[in-house]
Each structure stands twice: as structure tokens, then as C-alpha cells.
Amino acid sequence: MNRIVVPAQAAGRLGDAWRHCVGTGRFNLALRQDYQESLALAQREIGFRYIRGHGLLSDDVGVFRPYDAAGHRGTRYAFTYVDQVVDAYLSLGVKPFLELGFMPEALASGTDTVFWWKGNITPPRDHSEWARLVRAVLRHLIDRYGLSEVRTWPVEVWNEPNLHVFWKDADQEAYFRLYEVTAKAVKEVDAELQVGGPVLSPGADDWWEPFAEFVTSRDVPVDFTSVHAYTSGPAEHVPFGVYQALRPPRNLLEQFARPKELLAGTPLADLPLHVSEFNTSYRPDNPIHDTAYNAAYLAPVLAEGGDVVDSFSYWTFSDVFEEVGIPTSFFHGGFGLLTHRQVRKPTYHLYAFMARMGQEILARGADHLVTRDDATGRVTVLAWQPVGGTDAPAEPDRHELSLSVPVPAAAGGRAFVVRYDVDTERGNAWHAWGEMGRPASPSSRQLDLLRDLAEPARTASSSPVTPAPDGAGTGRVDLDLVLGRHGVTLVEIDVVRDETPEWLDDSRVLGT
Structure with missing residues (x-):
């Protein structure tokens, strides 16, 4: 040999794109003790900069609260849970990577939902009311945490709108309208807040050019672009789990690089690019996530991913996660680097090893x-x-x-x-x-x-x-x-x- x-x-610098951000189960889950203990462990041994998950505006967080009683009618914005979660994040040294979604039921134009916990995926019935909600959330965060701090938090508009499961009919025109209304609402609060999208799933190459053309022609703010990357094929379902084929690890790096290739020659080409979700399988019940194979598979991705994107966020740090329901078994193929009750998986060790590398x-x-x-x-x-x-x-x-x-x-x-x-x-x-x-x-x-x-x-x-x-x-x-x-x-x-x-x-x- x-x-x-x-x-x-x-020969160069390693950088920290690999731990710039990590994914999490829906926002509400951060209130749980198991979740917070798991995040504290990950922060001690790995030290992620940002954390991103769904459901900030879903009903179980309780932000959007219309009322009509005793002759009084209007909308109250409540931040009881938002404050507890963000306080916990900041106390552990991690900042929120804000994803604006899903739609509050009282503001939704339809009843279509995703996941066991029923996140509403329809456009707002009133875009002006949606814009007021966005402004209210950001103004509250600024009042509580300070403008200079919140300016460092990326604000992402929705999640994978190219998929029917996440956005009603995967309606591109409707998403572009939502993006425009949202981005302008963000900038009305403060011009230096960072807003971006379109948060596309793998296989959505045909969205990039129209998105670039739309935001450019209408002078819509966009400070960063974002995309997701997975390498698993169709799911073969078994009770409480799936099996899937995997493409080679190099395919993840190709997916990371693809948006820049498609945006070449557009005003968006040089913007920061965040892979705000990635993993092998896109399913939270695939045993591959629990294996040493998963760690070996992702090792070259962590070693090289920072060459092509500004960040790539592992989905997710913990098995405290309920998209397809409450897990029926301790190991169940969950996305997490950690199981429930803080048992480290092999991929967790990969990240902890990376945290000990030199510069x-x-x-x-x-x-x-x-x-x-x-x-x-x-x-x-x-x-x-x-x-x-x-x-x-x-x-x-x-x-x-x-x-x-x-x-x-x-x-x-x-x-x-x-x-x-x-x-x-x-x-x-x-x-x-x-x-x-x-x-x-x-x-x-x-x-x-x-x-x-x-x-x-x-x-x-x-x-x-x-x-x-x-x-x-x-x-x-x-x-x-x-x-x-x-x-x-x-x-x-x-x-x-x-x-x-x-x-x-x-x-x-x-x-x-």
C-alpha cells in the first residue's frame, strides 16, 4: 500500500459551512425537556451556529390569534411560545434560521395540510393580513432581542413550494406572489434583514430561472437563495418504516452546486447559497440514518461541501420529530444525530469529529x-x-x-x-x-x-x-x-x- x-x-482553510446550521423538528417541539437536553449536548460537542425547522407560524405555536367577542374584533399576535423557544436557542449559543410557515388556520385559504401534526399548506386568504403577521413577528423579535441581533437571522419564505405536499398544487405563480409579499414585508420592518428562498426540494431545476426572472423584473428583495438535497429514491413502505435506494455521495455535492450553475448570468448568481436541509434519505423512518454507513457516506460531503455552498444543514439534530407520527420504537430510522434520550448515532460522531479538526x-x-x-x-x-x-x-x-x-x-x-x-x-x-x-x-x-x-x-x-x-x-x-x-x-x-x-x-x- x-x-x-x-x-x-x-492548502486552504476548512471553514464551518458544515455546521453553520442544523435542522430540527417543528418549532413547538423545542419546548420539551428531551429536545433541549439533546440540543445542549450537540452544542457542547459540535457547536452549530443556526437552527432551522418548520412550524413557526403553525397553530400549535399560537402566534396568530384573531378574536371576535363582546363587541371587540381584531387580531392579537401572541409570542408566549416563540419567546420560550428563542430564549432557549440563544442560551445554548445557537441562532434561529427563521422559516416562515406554515399557514395559520384562521388565515388559510383552504384546509390542505401536511404531516401528522397538520401544517396548513395553502396560501393566505388575505395577503395583506399575512404581511401584517410577518411584520408583527419580526418587530417583536427585534424589540426582544435587538435589531443588530435579528439582522443576523436569515428569514426563509416557506418550505419546498415545488412539491404538492408542501404548497397547494405546487402553484409556482402563487408562491412567487407569497414570496414577493413576504420579502417586501420583511424589508418594511428593516432594510437590512436577510430574506431569501425559494427553498426548493431536489428535482426542481425548472423553478430557478423563473424565480430569478420574477424577482429581478419586479425588483423583489432576495438576499440569499436556498435549496434542499437528498439522495434517496422512492420509498418502499413497510409497517412504521421504509427502505430506499441511495445514489452515490457525490450526488449530494452535485446537488449543492446545481443552483449556482442554473443561476449563472443572473443577478442571483453571486448571492449566498444555503442548503437548508440535506441528508441521505428524505424519510424520517428510514433505518439508514441510524447506521455507520450513513456516517461514512456523509464524511466526504462534510469535507468538501463548503467549497460549493455557504452552508449545508443536516436534517436533523434530534429524533424528537413527529412528521409521520410519534415513533413506535427507540431506533426507528429518525433523521436525528441523536436518538430520544441523547444516545449518539454514528453520524453524530462524524460531526463531533469534524468539530475537533483544525483550521x-x-x-x-x-x-x-x-x-x-x-x-x-x-x-x-x-x-x-x-x-x-x-x-x-x-x-x-x-x-x-x-x-x-x-x-x-x-x-x-x-x-x-x-x-x-x-x-x-x-x-x-x-x-x-x-x-x-x-x-x-x-x-x-x-x-x-x-x-x-x-x-x-x-x-x-x-x-x-x-x-x-x-x-x-x-x-x-x-x-x-x-x-x-x-x-x-x-x-x-x-x-x-x-x-x-x-x-x-x-x-x-x-x-x-
Whole structure:
């Protein structure tokens, strides 16, 4: 096996597009303890910048409250739940990425809904009343959190209007009208608030040119564009779940890049582009989300996605999520990086590994990303077994990678190497749950076991540092990595500064 020599000179910066935003279940769910404990964990170990979900204006949040009683008639805007949720977000260091939807029933033009929790997908019966609602929400947020803060919160208009399931008849003209009314209402509140769309699902290439033409010809504000990306095929339904084929991971990166290609030559071409949802499967009941395969599949996407978009938001951080109903089993193929009760999934570990990478990119390949920390010189290696989707050959039981990694020269000639491994068996609570008999409602003891077994395998060692021939104060460490099936590995390398007292003699310690 050839050894890859990692250059000592940085090739670029990693950036944080991969954790700029994360998805969440509907807005109302953020009131729950399980949800908030899960988000607190994700923020401690990953640190997302923004969070986006549906249902800000749906009835279970209670913002739009018309009244007609005792001779009084009008509309009251209530923010009891909005304040609790946004307060919780900000206390955990994450900002809202505001999605304006779905339609309050009292303002809706029809009764069509989506999801188990019945988000109304019809246009407003009165666009002026909708604009007043939008202005009221934003003015309240500014009054409570300050204009300079709210100016940093993107405001996205609706969700996937190209799909009948999310927008009545997928009516393009009706969405464009909604977008125009909404964007202008946003700017009436403050010209520097960020508003954008059209929040398209995969396969909506034919919407981009008309959208660009519409907003340009009518001088409609648009500060960013947004799109969603998934690589799964049609769903084969089974009770409380689905199976789907997956296209190769590279297809996600192609989807990320597609809007810029379609908008080339338009005034929208250079706007920030946010992938405000992405994952393998678009279903919240596909077991792929719980697997190590999902982590290995997404590793190259996290490593490269920032090259083509300003952000890409994993859908979602937690299994506290109810689009197709309340889950019937602990593991159920939910979108979450975390299960209910904060059991980490393999894809969670991928994100936690990325959070520990350095800022300087030294090398990037089909199965690895090598970075260096600006301040400490610590070198980190993220490695994974490449996977290719449904039509690719089955992956072998192991994947080998050899690297020569540059490190600062060490006085003692050694480097401290810590390794963390996740694969089909290690750091994989879904595997452990299967061996446990797939309990639908694990006991407290079983939950504790699952949390323990979800931890990555850890090893620590030291490796010799070979001085660089030019004597420039650097050296090299050779790494020979063997990954398990569908493995994702993090290696951290620090220079050893040996402080062992000269009188210690380990040979006299039994067991060493």
C-alpha cells in the first residue's frame, strides 16, 4: 500500500459551512425537556451556529390569534411560545434560521395540510393580513432581542413550494406572489434583514430561472437563495418504516452546486447559497440514518461541501420529530444525530469529529481529510471507508490508509496519538440495540448500556517523529490506519513534551 505524503504547507482553510446550521423538528417541539437536553449536548460537542425547522407560524405555536367577542374584533399576535423557544436557542449559543410557515388556520385559504401534526399548506386568504403577521413577528423579535441581533437571522419564505405536499398544487405563480409579499414585508420592518428562498426540494431545476426572472423584473428583495438535497429514491413502505435506494455521495455535492450553475448570468448568481436541509434519505423512518454507513457516506460531503455552498444543514439534530407520527420504537430510522434520550448515532460522531479538526487543510482525498490547528500545531486526521450507494459493490470488512503526516519537531522525538473509531460494531448504538433484541422502549439500564456502547472506541499511543531532512523544525509521523467496515476514524497528533522525572523506573512497576 502506498503511503500518502501530506504536505507541510496548508492548502486552504476548512471553514464551518458544515455546521453553520442544523435542522430540527417543528418549532413547538423545542419546548420539551428531551429536545433541549439533546440540543445542549450537540452544542457542547459540535457547536452549530443556526437552527432551522418548520412550524413557526403553525397553530400549535399560537402566534396568530384573531378574536371576535363582546363587541371587540381584531387580531392579537401572541409570542408566549416563540419567546420560550428563542430564549432557549440563544442560551445554548445557537441562532434561529427563521422559516416562515406554515399557514395559520384562521388565515388559510383552504384546509390542505401536511404531516401528522397538520401544517396548513395553502396560501393566505388575505395577503395583506399575512404581511401584517410577518411584520408583527419580526418587530417583536427585534424589540426582544435587538435589531443588530435579528439582522443576523436569515428569514426563509416557506418550505419546498415545488412539491404538492408542501404548497397547494405546487402553484409556482402563487408562491412567487407569497414570496414577493413576504420579502417586501420583511424589508418594511428593516432594510437590512436577510430574506431569501425559494427553498426548493431536489428535482426542481425548472423553478430557478423563473424565480430569478420574477424577482429581478419586479425588483423583489432576495438576499440569499436556498435549496434542499437528498439522495434517496422512492420509498418502499413497510409497517412504521421504509427502505430506499441511495445514489452515490457525490450526488449530494452535485446537488449543492446545481443552483449556482442554473443561476449563472443572473443577478442571483453571486448571492449566498444555503442548503437548508440535506441528508441521505428524505424519510424520517428510514433505518439508514441510524447506521455507520450513513456516517461514512456523509464524511466526504462534510469535507468538501463548503467549497460549493455557504452552508449545508443536516436534517436533523434530534429524533424528537413527529412528521409521520410519534415513533413506535427507540431506533426507528429518525433523521436525528441523536436518538430520544441523547444516545449518539454514528453520524453524530462524524460531526463531533469534524468539530475537533483544525483550521488549516493540509490534505484532502477520497478517504481522508488532514488539518492542523493554527494555535497549537495539533494535527488531526479524519479518515473513512468510501461507500458508493446502492449500486456500488459491497464494501470490504476493512479499509487501509497509510499517511506520512507533518508535525512540529519534538524534543523527545515522539508524538502522542489518540484515535477514535466508529464502524458497524464500534461506537454504534444501533448495532448494540439490534444485539439487545431491539427493545421498543429500553429500560433505564438498557439506555445506560446504549449510551456506553455508543461511545467511539479509543486508543492512545506514541509514535516516533522523524526529523525533516532540511532541519526546519518539523518532523513526520507515519500512520498506518486500518478501519472497520463503514468506519469513520479521528486521529489527533500532538507533540510529546516529556516531563518524566529522571528517577522513575517503569521496569520496576509490575504490569508495565
